[in-house]
Amino acid sequence: xxxxxxxxxxxxxxxxxxxxxxxxxxxxxxxxxxxxxxxxxxxxxxxxxxxxxxxxxxxxxxxxxxxxxxxxxxxxxxxxxxxxxxxxxxxxxxxxxxxxxxxxxxxxxxxxxxxxxxxxxxxxxxxxxxxxxxxxxxxxxxxxxxxxxxxxxxxxxxxxxxxxxxxxxxxxxxxxxxxxxxxxxxxxxxxxxxxxxxxxxxxxxxxxxxxxxxxxxxxxxxxxxxxxxxxxxxxx
Amino acid sequence: xxxxxxxxxxxxxxxxxxxxxxxxxxxxxxxxxxxxxxxxxxxxxxxxxxxxxxxxxxxxxxxxxxxxxxxxxxxxxxxxxx
Numbered sequence: 001x002x003x004x005x006x007x008x009x010x011x012x013x014x015x016x017x018x019x020x021x022x023x024x025x026x027x028x029x030x031x032x033x034x035x036x037x038x039x040x041x042x043x044x045x046x047x048x049x050x051x052x053x054x055x056x057x058x059x060x061x062x063x064x065x066x067x068x069x070x071x072x073x074x075x076x077x078x079x080x081x082x083x084x085x086x087x088x089x090x091x092x093x094x095x096x097x098x099x100x101x102x103x104x105x106x107x108x109x110x111x112x113x114x115x116x117x118x119x120x121x122x123x124x125x126x127x128x129x130x131x132x133x134x135x136x137x138x139x140x141x142x143x144x145x146x147x148x149x150x151x152x153x154x155x156x157x158x159x160x161x162x163x164x165x166x167x168x169x170x171x172x173x174x175x176x177x178x179x180x181x182x183x184x185x186x187x188x189x190x191x192x193x194x195x196x197x198x199x200x201x202x203x204x205x206x207x208x209x210x211x212x213x214x215x216x217x218x219x220x221x222x223x224x225x226x227x228x229x230x231x232x233x234x235x236x
Numbered sequence: 237x238x239x240x241x242x243x244x245x246x247x248x249x250x251x252x253x254x255x256x257x258x259x260x261x262x263x264x265x266x267x268x269x270x271x272x273x274x275x276x277x278x279x280x281x282x283x284x285x286x287x288x289x290x291x292x293x294x295x296x297x298x299x300x301x302x303x304x305x306x307x308x309x310x311x312x313x314x315x316x317x318x
Contacts, residue, residue: 058305065302094305101307106253148250148308182251 001228003029004042006072006088008052008063013085013205017048020208025221034066043231044081044224045072047088049141049203059102059144060091069095081125081224082197086142089189089199098192098199099157100149102142106182110143114214115180117188117202118168121161124191125227126198129219135172136165136216138202140180145201147183147190157190165189165200238283238291242313244304245276279303291315 003021007014014031021029032039034052039045052063063069076082076097084092092098105111114137119130130136149157157163165188169178174186181201189200204217246252252274259273281298283291292315304311 057302061302061305093307101305103250103308104253106251108253108257146251150249150307182253 001027001043001225002041003027003044003046004032004039005029005046005048006032006034006068007048008034008050008066008091010052010054011048011050011087013049013087013203016203016205017046017085020205020218020221021046024208024218025225027225032068034063034068036068037071039068039071039075042075042080043228044083045075047072047082047084047091048205049086049088052087052091055087055090055144058094059087060094063087063091064094073097076192076197079194079196081227083126083220083224084197084199085203085205086140086145086201089201090144092197092199097197098190099153099162100147100187100190102144102201103146103148104144105142105146105180111145111180112139112141113180114139114207115188115202116168116170116172116178117165117200118172118174119164120166121164121191123161124164124195124198124223126191126220126223127164129223129226133172135168135170136202136207136219137170137214138204138207138217140202141206142181142201145181145183147185147187147201149184154185157187158185160193162191162193162195163187163189164191164198165202237318238286238288239316240281240283240291240295240313241316242279242281242295242299242303242311243276244279244299244309244311245274247308247310250308288315288317
């Protein structure tokens with residue numbers, strides 16, 4: 001499979017993603033500067049974590065208008081996979097590729113620690129290798145992670161099985177105590193209606209090797225790879 | 237020269253923890269009667285070579301496209317000449 005990892009000025013997790021795709025998953029990965037206007041024939045694009053364009057004005061607000069974004073929207077429209085991690089999730093929401101927005105954490109603190117998220121839908125190319133209800137231990141690292149959308153959108157997300165990850169206790173129970181940032185309905189990750197674009201605040205690339213304390217995040221990358229194999233996109 | 241003053245605020249139903257914290261601080265300082273504090277953004281945009289009508293239309297587009305996110309924010313602005 002061919003992965004493209006989009007680099008904005010201020011991105012800082014692109015090399016972690018590149019490492020996981022190339023060295024752990026054994027697939028081809030390119031870094032793509034945000035000023036590119038066109039994309040090669042990528043199977044999966046990753047928008048990594050960081051502070052794109054300094055997160056000035058709002059997280060993702062400026063990045064959403066980077067030259068590469070039109071090509072990313074086109075890729076998504078054609079059914080290509082797009083994974084937004086942390087800041088990448090914020091950019092995808094600003095771009096309207098995913099519903100909702102990410103607001104300042106209720107605690108007003110920057111939070112950097114492992115959390116537990118429950119897989120509430122395995123019906124995406126990003127979560128198919130997980131089991132329904134599986135609890136993953138994956139780190140978060142953000143100041144603006146409070147997912148918000150209006151009541152109508154939330155009802156739509158629930159009805160369409162678009163809430164893929166929720167913050168939970170280690171036992172898998174969604175509660176206020178297990179919600180690190182005040183996210184609506186404990187939402188940690190959502191997908192679009194077509195299910196080919198997914199955004200999540202936790203960092204699966206930081207939980208993809210034993211050395212890092214958890215390999216739970218690798219399940220997302222393995223899901224993508226299985227999807228690619230089924231679609232005969234695997235190379236090498 | 238035209239100056240637009242743009243106010244961007246969180247929508248009514250959106251929790252504003254900064255506002256809550258400031259409200260608590262005001263109460264601690266003894267200011268009574270404060271029922272709510274909402275924190276927003278204030279931007280001053282200076283334009284040259286456009287009419288007042290054109291500036292108004294342009295700033296409205298700026299708000300819709302970039303300055304405010306309609307999912308979470310409302311905006312309003314005032315246009316001044318001179």
